[in-house]
Amino acid sequence: MSLPNVSSPPNFIRNMILEDLKKNKNDGRVHTRFPPEPNGYLHIGHAKSICINFGLAREFDGLCNLRFDDTNPSKEDVEYVESIKDSVRWLGFDWDDRLYYASDYFDQLYDYAIQLIKKGKAFVCDLSPEEIREFRGTLTEPGRNSPYRDRSVEENLDLFQRMRAGEFKEGSRVLRAKIDMGSGNLNMRDPVIYRILKVSHHRTGDKWCIYPMYDFAHGLSDSLEGITHSICTLEFEDHRPLYDWFLDQLGVFHPQQIEFARLNLTYTVMSKRKLLKLVQEGHVHGWDDPRMPTLVGLRRRGYTPEAIRVFCERIGVAKRDSVVDLALLEHCLREDLNLRAPRVMAVLRPLKVVIENYAEDLVEELEAVNNPEDAAMGTRKVPFSRVLYIERDDFMENPPKKFFRLAPGREVRLRYGYYIKCVDLIKDETSGEPVELRCTYDPATRGGWSPDGRKVKATLHWVSAAHALNAEVRLYDRLFTKPDPSEEKDVDFQSLLNPNSVEVLKRCKIEPSVAAAAPGSRFQFERQGYFCVDPDSSNDILVFNRTVQLRDTWAKIMQAEKK
């Protein structure tokens, strides 16, 4: 057998698999699974797990199942199932015909429980939830055996069957594994493996009124599916002895559980609880709000699955807790979009420019390059006329030394257009703000080249007033003001929300070529950033989301100046 080519960077899980393969463990099979609970939306932390699981399977010519861990019907819903499948597919992965549910195994799992009882390794316990907690002991004190621990196999069998039959009320009895109440690992102190839940299940309906706990169902589901490497997050490390215990007691196929550190990202939160709160309290407009780290949110924001996959590869896989800089995600995004996004000119905060020596009724169609990184993307025509808009920030009446853009008396280039010189400035009488620039153009510089070789220090984007499309543009920024919101102790995380996480600009002007752009289409607005068409767009108005800004050296200079 030849070992596969190792393409992506090394990590401890891949090294383990490589070792297993060398020893021909599992006959050289690699079979993973991504096991979401259908109780919420997937976020970028899940993307890491998806990329690891599906990625490893792909790399080692193995398989990866999608399995819904639906053992708690009181929290789960089909609503989430479709969304999760969508997100996994959108990310670029495919489970073929291997879509499973833990609930597919309820009969088998029940049978395993019976086997445990028959072996004397499980018992029905009548303690109340509170009593179970008391008997469990604490972190430093051992627990005490349940008074029901020594029931006979016959009695346990009878009771468990009657639990299943619905004879007892919710919370009155549970099935527990008989392990060791003195263990330092709380998970081993006779854990509950079945509880009564008189709730109908989104897939099995009212067939069951007892449901298995995660610890029992998960490993056995892995086993049933022939999973070789069961990859999960760090907090389950303590559960591994229990994972192993069930498998060993039952003598079934034994997958190996491997734990890695979950992803944390700066300026956002990743816990389902907190994300849910943001939605419920209206801090964001929904799970797919472009500020959310959810996959549906990132998608609406304009992120590409390719960028997310590359990101997941670059952050690596390890066991230490970490918080990855949002800048890395943004870098991966820009890297991808730079090569693919068509360029377009859009003025976000318009400043009117009148070219005094340009004919009133003249309109020229100037040729513009669609993507300087990719000649195959061709060119387009952009209308030029006497009245234009430029970006408000591209003009300063009293420019500082390092400002290269337009100022009174100064000449700059309009991209793909002409050199223009500012000859006059009209200001608002009360505010003193510039409202209109009077300029002249040099007809010899058509296309943006000067025949005399004269240089300008800046190139501005612009749009012809008469031809511009109106658009709404939503400028998104980080959701939180602190790099690590959950690090801030004794503070309600909501108080750390960035009040300026979104700014809506309603009077934006965009070149006409984007008129027919469909929702989801991505563009680079030259000199500004990457934007995508939001589904809120209508025939009347285009709505764009700013996906990510371009790197901005000028902004950096300004900031440095301030300090």
Place this chain on the structure above:
RNA sequence: UGGGGUGUCGCCAAGCGGUAAGGCACGGGUCUUUGGAACCCGCAUUCGGAGGUUCGAAUCCUCCCACCCCAGCCA
């Protein structure tokens, strides 16, 4: 005071006894009709700390310190 983990550059992260990869960020430069992109250069004499073993230690041993997770009939 129990059990399980983790500590390598500002942030990630390789490294597995032979003398500290890479990416992001940052700083400097080249080029440029995006102050974008691209390209070049710089950026840990040191690996949580202290001892020890060894010709040689981030890697092995000992002790210490810090941080994370666990007391749901959640996953």
